[in-house]
Amino acid sequence: xxxxxxxxxxxxxxxxxxxxxxxxxxxxxxxxxxxxxxxxxxxxxxxxxxxxxxxxxxxxxxxxxxxxxxxxxxxxxxxxxxxxxxxxxxxxxxxxxxxxxxxxxxxxxxxxxxxxxxxxxxxxxxxxxxxxxxxxxxxxxxxxxxxxxxxxxxxxxxxxxxxxxxxxxxxxxxxxxxxxxxxxxxxxxxxxxxxxxxxxxxxxxx
Amino acid sequence: xxxxxxxxxxxxxxxxxxxxxxxxxxxxxxxxxxxxxxxxxxxxxxxxxxxxxxxxxxxxxxxxxxxxxxxxxxxxxxxxxxxxxxxxxxxxxxxxxxxxxxxxxxxxxxxxxxxxxxxxxxxxxxxxxxxxxxxxxxxxxxxxxxxxxxxxxxxxxxxxxxxxxxxxxxxxxxxxxxxxxxxxxxxxxxxxxxxxxxxxxxxxxxxxxxxxxxxxxxxxxxxxxxxxxxxxxxxxxxxxxxxxxxxxxxxxxxxxxxxxxxxxxxxxxxxxxxxxxxxxxxxxxxxxxxxxxxxxxxxxxxxxxxxxxxxxxxxxxxxxxxxxxxxxxxxxxxxxxxxxxxxxxxxxxxxxxxxxxxxxxxxxxxxxxxxxxxxxxxxxxxxxxxxxxxxxxxxxxxxxxxxxxxxxxxxxxxxxxxxxxxxxxxxxxxxxxxxxxxxxxxxxxx
Numbered sequence: 063x064x065x066x067x068x069x070x071x072x073x074x075x076x077x078x079x080x081x082x083x084x085x086x087x088x089x090x091x092x093x094x095x096x097x098x099x100x101x102x103x104x105x106x107x108x109x110x111x112x113x114x115x116x117x118x119x120x121x122x123x124x125x126x127x128x129x130x131x132x133x134x135x136x137x138x139x140x141x142x143x144x145x146x147x148x149x150x151x152x153x154x155x156x157x158x159x160x161x162x163x164x165x166x167x168x169x170x171x172x173x174x175x176x177x178x179x180x181x182x183x184x185x186x187x188x189x190x191x192x193x194x195x196x197x198x199x200x201x202x203x204x205x206x207x208x209x210x211x212x213x214x215x216x217x218x219x220x221x222x223x224x225x226x227x228x229x230x231x232x233x234x235x236x237x238x239x240x241x242x243x244x245x246x247x248x249x250x251x252x253x254x255x256x257x258x259x260x261x262x263x264x265x266x267x268x
Numbered sequence: 269x270x271x272x273x274x275x276x277x278x279x280x281x282x283x284x285x286x287x288x289x290x291x292x293x294x295x296x297x298x299x300x301x302x303x304x305x306x307x308x309x310x311x312x313x314x315x316x317x318x319x320x321x322x323x324x325x326x327x328x329x330x331x332x333x334x335x336x337x338x339x340x341x342x343x344x345x346x347x348x349x350x351x352x353x354x355x356x357x358x359x360x361x362x363x364x365x366x367x368x369x370x371x372x373x374x375x376x377x378x379x380x381x382x383x384x385x386x387x388x389x390x391x392x393x394x395x396x397x398x399x400x401x402x403x404x405x406x407x408x409x410x411x412x413x414x415x416x417x418x419x420x421x422x423x424x425x426x427x428x429x430x431x432x433x434x435x436x437x438x439x440x441x442x443x444x445x446x447x448x449x450x451x452x453x454x455x456x457x458x459x460x461x462x463x464x465x466x467x468x469x470x471x472x473x474x475x476x477x478x479x480x481x482x483x484x485x486x487x488x489x490x491x492x493x494x495x496x497x498x499x500x501x502x503x504x505x506x507x508x509x510x511x512x513x514x515x516x517x518x519x520x521x522x523x524x525x526x527x528x529x530x531x532x533x534x535x536x537x538x539x540x541x542x543x544x545x546x547x548x549x550x551x552x553x554x555x556x557x558x559x560x561x562x563x564x565x566x567x568x569x570x571x572x573x574x575x576x577x578x579x580x581x582x583x584x585x586x587x588x589x590x591x592x593x594x595x596x597x598x599x600x601x602x603x604x605x606x607x608x609x610x611x612x613x614x615x616x617x618x619x620x621x622x623x624x625x626x627x628x629x630x631x632x633x634x635x636x637x638x639x640x641x642x643x644x645x646x647x648x649x650x651x652x653x654x655x656x657x658x659x660x661x662x663x664x665x666x667x668x669x670x671x672x673x674x675x676x677x678x679x680x681x682x683x684x685x686x687x688x689x690x691x692x693x694x695x696x697x698x699x700x701x702x703x704x705x706x707x708x709x710x711x712x713x714x
Binding site: 258 | 360369370371374375378409410411412446447449451453454466468471486527529535536537538547552553554576577578601603605609614617618621624625709710711712713714
C-alpha cells in the first residue's frame, strides 16, 4: 500500500480478508488465463458494500489479480458507476437523454436539485442522498426514470417523485413496480384519423 | 430487493392484434415467466433439444436460410456470421451475447432479459452448438441490475437441471455461460470494446481485422450476437427457416421487437413482422401521438431522423427501405419528436450523450464528438451562434464520418446531419435571432 509519501503502513483491513469464499467464487467464473476479467466484479463487490472504491481497495484488487494498481484505477475510472468518493445511502440517478427529456426529465432533475439542495455529482453532508445525472438507462418507453441505487422507478411524475423522496427520508423506500409500457388492450378503431396532419391522438380510442 | 418486485397483473404486448403472431415477446409481462418451470411449461428447451439432434452445420444453414439479420442494430446476417468461425482446432471458442443495450430509444432487450431469461439461454445454447463453442459470455450493462439478477438465477436453475454444464440436455455437448456485469459505458455495445471490457481492460475498441471469429475474447475465436437475435434463433429452430423467412420483406425477414417512445399514448415494445409500417406501430399499437409531431427517429438515437409526414408513416420499417431513405433500421427504437421541441436542443441532447460516451481513443471522436461539437451546440443554444458557426458544425460532422476508429463518431454525426437536412430553418432561426423557434420547456407530469 503505497501513498505519495511512500512509507505509511496499511491501516485498513483488506476487504476480501473475511470473504475468501466469495473471492474464490468470483475468480472461478473465469478461465485461468482470464483472471483479469475479475477486475470488474471485484470492483462491484467493493462498490456495493462501501458505496465507493477507495485507493486502498484498488491496491487490494490489483494485488489479488497480479496487476498494477494503475491498471485497476484505469479500468475503474473508465466507467460511470464506480465511484472514488462515497455516494449517499440513496444514490439517485436521473436519466436526461432524449426520450426521458421529452417526458420532462429536465424538470425532474431540477426538482431533485432543489428538493435535495444538491447539484449533479454531490452527496449531502449526512451521506443520505447523492444525485447524479446519467445517460440513457433503457427505460425510454416508461420515461422518465429515476434509478435509486440498483432499482428503477419508472414513469416518475412530480407527485410520485415527492412520495419516493418522503419514503426515502423515512427509510421506507418501496419495492419498484414492474413497468412494461405498451398495451395489450389495443383496439383498432375504424375511421380513426391516422394521417400525419390529423389531430394528435385521434387514433387512440382503446 | 429483486425478488420483492411486484409482478404486473397481465402481459402487455401487441398480442391482442390478430394480425400479429407474437413469439419473442409472448411471455414478457406474464407472472413467473422468468422461471424455468414456466419456461418448460411453454415448450422451453424443446428447440435446443432439436438443435442438438442436428449437426452444427445444419443449424447454421437453418439460421442462414431464415434470413435473420442481427437485431443489435447493424443487421448483419446472423447465420453468415456464425459461419465465419474457423474450423475446430482444439482452442477454446466463445459465444458472446451483447446485452449492453444502451442506444437511446432502445429498451427491448431489457424486457427479454428480465422476463424471459431462459429464452436467451436457449438461444445461446443453440448458437453455442452451431459454432461449437463450449463457453459463452453474457455481458449485461451495469444498470440492468434486475435483468442481471434474473439471469443469474436462471443460469443456476439451468445448471441444476443439466441444461448447462457437462453434457447438456443429455447430449455429449458441454456448454456453460459466464454472466458478466458492465459498469456504465455505451461504448461496450461496440463488440470489440465489449471484449476488452470483459477481459478487464478499459473498454476501448480494437482494430479490425482481425474480426472476433479470428481473435475475439482473450484472442480466441468468438462470435457475438444481440439478445434478440439469440431469442429469434430459438423460434427459427423450433419452427423452421421457412416459417421465419415467410414473414417480412425482401431483405428483412422474420419478426422484430419495435420500440416506440416520446409523446405517444402507449409507448412501449411491440412485436411486429419485419416491414410493418410506422403508421401501424405509432397509431394502431401505440395509440397515436399525444401532441403534434414533426419528426421520427426510426431506430435508436444514431439513426437519421425522418420528417413526420404521411409518406414517412407509410414506409415499411425494414433495412432496405430505411437505407433508401438515408436512414437505418438500427435497433427498431422509434422516437417521436413533437413539434414543440426545438430540434437543435433535441439533437444537442444526443450530442451530449455521445460526447459523454466517447472513449477518447481517436481524434475525430475525442475532438469532435466529445469536445467541439457540444461546445458549438451550447454556443448556439445560448443565443451566441452565427451562420458561420453552422457551416463549421456541418463541416465538422462531415469530417467525423468514416474517420473514427469505431462507429461512435458516425453514430453522433448522422443524427446531426439529418437534422440539418430536414430542419435547417430551426438552426438558422437560432443563429439569426439568438432564440429558439420552440423555446418551451418540456412539461413533467404532475
